[in-house]
Amino acid sequence: MNLNALWEYANPLKFMRTTERVLPYVAVAAVVCLVVGLVWGFFFTPDDYRQGSTVKIFYIHVPSAMMAINIWAMMLITSLVWIVRRHHVSALAARAAAPVGAVMTLIALATGAIWGQPMWGTWWAWDPRLTSFLILFLFYLGYIALWEAIENDDTAADLTAVLCLVGSVFALLSRYAVNFWNQGLHQGASLSLDKQENVADVFWYPALVSIAGFVLLFIALVIIRTNTEIRARRMRALLARERLG
Amino acid sequence: MRDLRLAMRAGGGFGLGLAFFLIVVTLVPFGVGPETGLLARIAPGILWLGALLACLLSLDRILALDWEDGSLDLLATSPLPLEGIVTMKALAHWITTGLPLVIASPLFGVLMSLPEAGYAPLVLSLLLGTPALSVIGTFGAALTVGIKRGGLLLSLLVLPLYVPTLIFGAEMARRGAEGTATSTPMLMLAGISAGVIALLPFASGAVLRVNLR
Numbered sequence: 001m002n003l004n005a006l007w008e009y010a011n012p013l014k015f016m017r018t019t020e021r022v023l024p025y026v027a028v029a030a031v032v033c034l035v036v037g038l039v040w041g042f043f044f045t046p047d048d049y050r051q052g053s054t055v056k057i058f059y060i061h062v063p064s065a066m067m068a069i070n071i072w073a074m075m076l077i078t079s080l081v082w083i084v085r086r087h088h089v090s091a092l093a094a095r096a097a098a099p100v101g102a103v104m105t106l107i108a109l110a111t112g113a114i115w116g117q118p119m120w121g122t123w124w125a126w127d128p129r130l131t132s133f134l135i136l137f138l139f140y141l142g143y144i145a146l147w148e149a150i151e152n153d154d155t156a157a158d159l160t161a162v163l164c165l166v167g168s169v170f171a172l173l174s175r176y177a178v179n180f181w182n183q184g185l186h187q188g189a190s191l192s193l194d195k196q197e198n199v200a201d202v203f204w205y206p207a208l209v210s211i212a213g214f215v216l217l218f219i220a221l222v223i224i225r226t227n228t229e230i231r232a233r234r235m236r237a238l239l240a241r242e243r244l245g
Numbered sequence: 246m247r248d249l250r251l252a253m254r255a256g257g258g259f260g261l262g263l264a265f266f267l268i269v270v271t272l273v274p275f276g277v278g279p280e281t282g283l284l285a286r287i288a289p290g291i292l293w294l295g296a297l298l299a300c301l302l303s304l305d306r307i308l309a310l311d312w313e314d315g316s317l318d319l320l321a322t323s324p325l326p327l328e329g330i331v332t333m334k335a336l337a338h339w340i341t342t343g344l345p346l347v348i349a350s351p352l353f354g355v356l357m358s359l360p361e362a363g364y365a366p367l368v369l370s371l372l373l374g375t376p377a378l379s380v381i382g383t384f385g386a387a388l389t390v391g392i393k394r395g396g397l398l399l400s401l402l403v404l405p406l407y408v409p410t411l412i413f414g415a416e417m418a419r420r421g422a423e424g425t426a427t428s429t430p431m432l433m434l435a436g437i438s439a440g441v442i443a444l445l446p447f448a449s450g451a452v453l454r455v456n457l458r
Contacts, residue, residue: 150392159388162452163388
């Protein structure tokens with residue numbers, strides 16, 4: 001595939017036309033994957049021999065935690081594209097992704113707390129992973145607040161893009177700094193592509209399906225939010241022109 | 246250029262951070278009780294937190310006044326690059342808030358009944374860490390300079406950025422107070438400060454350029 005063809009979607013019209021066509025399929029697939037993955041995970045997998053049925057929150061917790069980090073990475077990439085190539089769609093996509101990412105972070109924190117209460121005996125511990133997620137959540141909040149606070153769209157896009165870049169460095173730094181500061185209570189990664197000893201297949205497949213569901217849901221939401229923002233901007237431009245004319 | 250800036254700053258706000266620091270240190274024993282052992286245990290953390298908050302308090306003064314009266318536009322059109330101006334702003338902020346805190350911190354250590362071994366690490370950690378706080382704060386100030394009443398937003402943006410500095414700074418002071426080796430957090434702290442001073446002015450300069458557009 002010719003990679004240059006990708007830049008055609010920098011044209012808002014082309015982006016909207018294509019995404020509108022894709023959106024129904026993505027949305028339906030997201031719903032199907034989420035329903036299948038979660039129902040499968042909740043009702044058709046055995047209980048863990050030590051954790052009992054609490055292990056089932058894993059089908060929400062792990063995908064949302066993965067998304068929380070990956071959405072920030074996606075925002076970083078789109079911010080870079082905005083800074084380098086100044087495609088508005090890119091900046092708008094970053095803006096559209098931020099609240100979704102914040103909610104994912106919140107879901108990961110909340111489900112983790114709900115799981116932690118019976119398992120660790122506490123809702124919250126100042127564990128490196130938990131702490132860095134809380135910091136990530138603060139970064140999301142700051143990013144969204146900065147977007148909201150600035151009236152001029154291009155200025156806001158520039159400033160938030162720089163914030164995203166600087167924030168990424170500091171988020172990584174914090175991630176390792178908190179490791180230094182406190183030893184962990186949280187278990188290691190339960191899913192990875194290169195490791196042999198993953199969780200057992202009975203848990204693995206439904207988890208995979210719900211991860212796919214979360215990814216598709218995110219894509220659908222970003223498409224909707226980006227297109228809404230493009231339309232809103234177009235409407236503002238039309239109104240401004242009408243007032244002048 | 247630099248002297249002018251310092252002279253300008255010296256007029257107001259010099260003692261503000263220090264006064265805030267004093268208030269924090271005075272109020273903490275009222276909150277947690279006057280036991281020497283307890284105070285000694287939390288002293289490094291409280292002193293670092295006090296320094297950080299005192300620093301945060303004065304951040305919006307770094308650029309806001311110059312922004313309002315238009316002297317920032319003048320500075321931007323001067324031959325000095327914006328990155329240099331931002332660095333000087335951060336330096337001025339450090340000299341007016343960070344440095345007094347570093348100098349006064351042994352005194353506040355006495356108030357917090359800090360163990361004797363902890364003084365040198367505390368002063369050293371503040372000396373290494375407060376420049377990073379000023380530089381990061383200047384970045385935050387540059388981001389929010391165009392926003393009216395941006396103080397709360399500034400805090401929200403800057404606080405997560407302060408986390409690594411605070412962790413290593415407080416850790417170094419704590420280890421010093423306990424009498425264990427401080428070299429690892431010290432090196433990390435120095436690394437953060439050096440990296441931030443070297444790189445962040447470019448981000449601050451870029452952001453300021455956008456805001457002045």
